Amino acid sequence: MPFQVSLSGLNAASSDLNVTANNVSNVNTTGFKRSRANFMELFATGLQSVSSNATGQGVRLASVDQQITQGNIDFTENNLDLAISGDGFFTLNDGGATTYTRAGAFGVDRNGFVVNATGARLQVYPEQGDEFNTGQLEDLRLITTDSAPQASSEVEAGLNLPADAIEPGVAFDPDDPDSYNHTRSVTIFDSLGTEHQATYYFRKTANDNEWEVHLQINDDPVGGAELIEFDGSGSLIDPPGGTLNFGIWTPPTGADDIDLDTDFSNTTQFGSAFTVNNLTQDGFASGRLIGVDISEEGVVFARFTNGQSDALGKVALTSFANPQGLEKIGDTAWAETFESGQALRGEARTGSFGVIQSGALESANVNLTEELVNMITAQRNFQANAQMISTADNITQTIINIR
Template sequence: MSFYTSLNGLKNAQTELSVIANNLANAETTGFKKSRINFADIVSGTASSNPKLVKGIGSAVQSIDQNFSLGPTQQTGAALDLAINGEGFFTKVSPVTGKTFYTRNGNFGMDGAGYITDVQGNRLQVLPVDANGNVTSSTPQDAQAPATNGAGAELMSVTVKADGAMIAAYADGTVTELGKVALASFVSPPGLLQIGNQDWQATGISGPASYGQPGAARFGTMLSGSLEQSNVDIAEEMVGLITAQRYFQANAKAIDTATQLSQTIINLRT
């Protein structure tokens, strides 16, 4: 029994090492959120067992939780590099599949058709506004800057204000508000499904997304010309790495000791 108990410990230690290694590998990944592993004990007993004789038979991985604490902000100077100074996620839609993704990575640019996109081509979503800049609908839409305005003047630049207003400036000096950056919130963010590229998708655990504009409710303001960096603390992860290594070594030693005991019993002579 001790072999299997320690074997569970070895597998759990290997999983913990994998989680820590992934955190360290993404210490410089923009918008990355670190993970933490939680263990649960396993016991051998039934409802009729004497509670004073119930013994543990190892542990199991209970969950791998994501930590959505804010990471440090780095200034880049690029107008379409965005960071959220608070809670929420940027919302993106794939023009190919129509799937919706959520991210804290605000590294955006503009494609040839004027859409504001990430490096994969997913389109940033904004909330539509009226002529006075008031949000008219809670349903997000693609952020797109027309190449020319009604007077035929060419697009010069697109900037984003602290309240999420996306402003397109044209050669004739006119400006047009394209909408306000749509921020998504969830009842349970740790329930979001990681799909890579610092993107998440909603699940039944996270609940559906509810949308708002920067500065409203619990949403923070928008920082233009900045990017949120990974929230991985390298010193903390290194301490966890040492602890996980000792955990692995201790379980390996327990297996070695059990092997020696078994060998001693087998070698007994009558």
């Protein structure tokens, strides 16, 4: 009987060494979760098993439990590297099967899909207006086409016109600097993304606190002169609301007509210096994809050369009532099981799903020092059980040699 008991001990120590060796071998595996071997005592069935004097029959491996605890966050220089600080898992589409992982080392395949090393595609909630449809999952795909241009529709002009300006002595002529007091230009865009120069000319009138404003686009006059008027304290009083519209201008590129509003509400008439505090417009040209940003909430933004960014989706996170019950399927991925409970979909920064860190990876939660101590302990257990077998063999040999 000691042979069988000690043999079970050898098997248990060997299993413990296997679990420890697997932990040590994956110490540098991104998103890896260490395991722990649990053992149970064996008793023979029958009447003897209920006796307080029953002798145990050895040991068996009861389970290998995963330790789903947080690993350290290591920062990288790749925006598509993602780490979760919390209980959530990344959701993946692996050839039609839904899998889960904590390993956030993602890249882009030749079709623009964001994938891990095995080609499983990262799942996101699609954009729906200003929100995200959390009831639907889709593969995250980076935009490979140019960002569409936007035609200019408004210019914001924050200027100061000098209060001591005098009326020019000649009629307005954009080619004659003596016919106006000041001028400024701003680049605007048509619906095809083509640049045009919009130039404003400011000319003091004979009336106190009153100015003429002329607009030309690409040297073409747009409408006629418009008036702006200030009160005695230098604040704009006309036009009401501060917005002027000079009329429609038709680009020569075949683009849609430009109907440009100019907001002078932040324009003043103070002092003796002409200053430009703000002169901006809302149009932009087409742009090429130059990068991807991912917020702590998991929103994926595509950045373009025209300074614009588009939301491509929101990273879908999943949690489980019993993450230790997940089935390991290799490649640092898990599958849902009955023991894990049903998958609960969610978003970063909500509940216990955690926060997403872009440009970072979660390292394995393996404590190498602890594993080496476990290895020594398992080795001693193996040696002790082997010695027990040797002792039992000596006893058996002694009995056989009795004459």
